[in-house]
Amino acid sequence: xxxxxxxxxxxxxxxxxxxxxxxxxxxxxxxxxxxxxxxxxxxxxxxxxxxxxxxxxxxxxxxxxxxxxxxxxxxxxxxxxxxxxxxxxxxxxxxxxxxxxxxxxxxxxxxxxxxxxxxxxxxxxxxxxxxxxxxxxxxxxxxxxxxxxxxxxxxxxxxxxxxxxxxxxxxxxxxxxxxxxxxxxxxxxxxxxxxxxxxxxxxxxxxxxxxxxxxxxxxxxxxxxxxxxxxxxxxxxxxxxxxxxxxxxxxxxxxxxxxxxxxxxxxxxxxxxxxxxxxxxxxxxxxxxxxxxxxxxxxxxxxxxxxxxxxxxxxxxxxxxxxxxxxxxxxxxxxxxxxxxxxxxxxxxxx
Numbered sequence: 636x637x638x639x640x641x642x643x644x645x646x647x648x649x650x651x652x653x654x655x656x657x658x659x660x661x662x663x664x665x666x667x668x669x670x671x672x673x674x675x676x677x678x679x680x681x682x683x684x685x686x687x688x689x690x691x692x693x694x695x696x697x698x699x700x701x702x703x704x705x706x707x708x709x710x711x712x713x714x715x716x717x718x719x720x721x722x723x724x725x726x727x728x729x730x731x732x733x734x735x736x737x738x739x740x741x742x743x744x745x746x747x748x749x750x751x752x753x754x755x756x757x758x759x760x761x762x763x764x765x766x767x768x769x770x771x772x773x774x775x776x777x778x779x780x781x782x783x784x785x786x787x788x789x790x791x792x793x794x795x796x797x798x799x800x801x802x803x804x805x806x807x808x809x810x811x812x813x814x815x816x817x818x819x820x821x822x823x824x825x826x827x828x829x830x831x832x833x834x835x836x837x838x839x840x841x842x843x844x845x846x847x848x849x850x851x852x853x854x855x856x857x858x859x860x861x862x863x864x865x866x867x868x869x870x871x872x873x874x875x876x877x878x879x880x881x882x883x884x885x886x887x888x889x890x891x892x893x894x895x896x897x898x899x900x901x902x903x904x905x906x907x908x909x910x911x912x913x914x915x916x917x918x919x920x921x922x923x924x925x926x927x928x929x930x931x932x933x934x935x936x937x938x939x940x941x942x943x944x945x946x947x948x949x950x951x952x953x954x955x956x957x958x959x960x961x962x963x964x965x966x967x968x969x970x971x972x973x974x975x976x977x978x979x980x981x982x983x984x985x986x
Contacts, residue, residue, distance in 0.1 A: 667951040668981040673722050673969075674706075675977020680954040687711070689725055690976045691734035695757035695916070695960035696969045699764045704969075706978065707755040707768060709959070712739040714747075714755070714768065714779060722969075722978070728787055729779050742773045742796050747787035752777065756816050757862075757916065757960060761824050767792060769829070771814045774798045776807075776829065776840070793829075793840055793847060801834035803849045810847040812838070817862040817916065822869060830860045830873070837863055837873060837884075855890040857882070862916045866940075867923050874927065879911040881925060881938055894925075894938040894945050901932040901947070909945035911936065916971075918963045920983065926968060928958040935961060935970060937984070948984065 674693075676685045691711030698704055704722040706715045711734025715725035729747035731739045741751030753772035760766050766779040775794030782788055792807065799811020813833025820827060827840040828850065836852030837860055851871060852860065858878030866872055871884040872893075880895035893906060900910030913931035920926070925938040926948075933955045935948040948968075960971030963983065970979040 665946060665949045667949045668984060670950050670953045671980045673978045673980055674725060675972070676975060679952040681956070681975055684956060684974055685976055687734055687976050690978070692973050692976060693960070693971045693978060694755060694973055696962040696971055696978060697758050697760050698962070698964045699760045700762065701764070705758060705760065705766065707758050708734060709754055709756065709973065710734070712752045712755065714766070729789055744790050745788065747779060747789050750789035757818060759818050759820050761820060767818055767827060769815050769818045771816050774812045774814060776815060776818060776827070798833065801831050801836050801838060801849055805847050807840055807845040807847050819863055819865065821865060828863045828871070830863045832859055832861055832876070835860065837871065851884045851888070851890070854888060861914065864917050864919050866919060867921060872917070872919065872925065874914050874917050876913055876915065879914065881927065893940070901929070901934060903946050904944065906938060906943045906945050915959045916961055918961045920963055926961045926963065928961050928970070930957050930959060933957060948981070950981065953979070
């Protein structure tokens with residue numbers, strides 16, 4: 636049997652084992668979801684951009700094995716953690732105590748509180764509770780972990796702190812990136828997938844060997860690959876910021892457009908006619924729904940592969956200001972409402 640046929644057969648079998656779909660209902664007025672403000676301003680729709688409070692431009696949220704919520708800040712340059720089952724009291728683990736310090740941004744490895752980052756975009760946490768951070772203005776992937784004495788330390792896991800080309804098959808210490816924006820882990824946690832937006836490619840970092848390769852974007856091209864995720868059947872999803880599309884990399888290496896006409900807009904409906912405006916991040920539910928932080932539209936959008944429809948989440952009186960992060964955890968959707976300096980939580984929509 637030819638290799639391509641084998642790959643296609645494996646994908647087809649994987650698709651047959653997906654959980655039963657939970658389609659969204661396309662309606663003129665979709666149901667309003669209850670919104671809970673976990674951290675930050677509680678006013679549903681601030682008329683003017685609020686001043687930073689406990690957080691300063693949070694860009695991403697993730698959870699570790701102890702159910703602790705972690706947050707990274709874009710302008711504040713901090714990594715914060717909330718206690719288990721109480722995601723309302725953030726404590727600084729890495730970076731400066733205050734997000735408004737003059738030296739809050741920089742490029743420093745070492746003890747976590749003395750470490751400095753420059754425009755963190757997102758994070759991913761492995762099964763050992765090691766944090767990998769996309770430090771885009773430092774053109775590197777940083778790592779936050781505890782040493783044998785239980786002290787938190789930061790190191791540069793991949794990259795050299797300076798912008799450079801996407802060289803194929805190179806050790807992580809010699810690799811260069813150009814604004815790595817988003818990272819995620821594969822299902823087995825053997826590879827770190829990196830949206831190397833400045834180089835217009837998706838990179839793969841093999842964790843056991845440290846080898847960095849180009850996974851997609853050399854042959855079939857992307858237009859600003861801003862975020863990467865995996866569908867439940869293991870295929871690579873790529874969100875294009877200036878392409879305003881959600882795309883999928885097939886086993887053959889070709890690229891399929893799943894949603895977005897490519898034009899700027901905020902139209903819901905049939906996926907190929909729907910439009911986005913500067914989408915920044917996504918997360919995928921177990922049944923394949925893709926939740927998208929549609930930054931310039933100040934909305935959260937949902938692509939349903941079962942109905943091939945895009946819909947906007949209805950948050951009622953709550954409005955967002957340039958959301959940059961979404962995270963699914965325990966049937967809840969966490970939203971980094973970045974320029975309102977807050978974290979929101981809503982239940983995942985159901986039929």
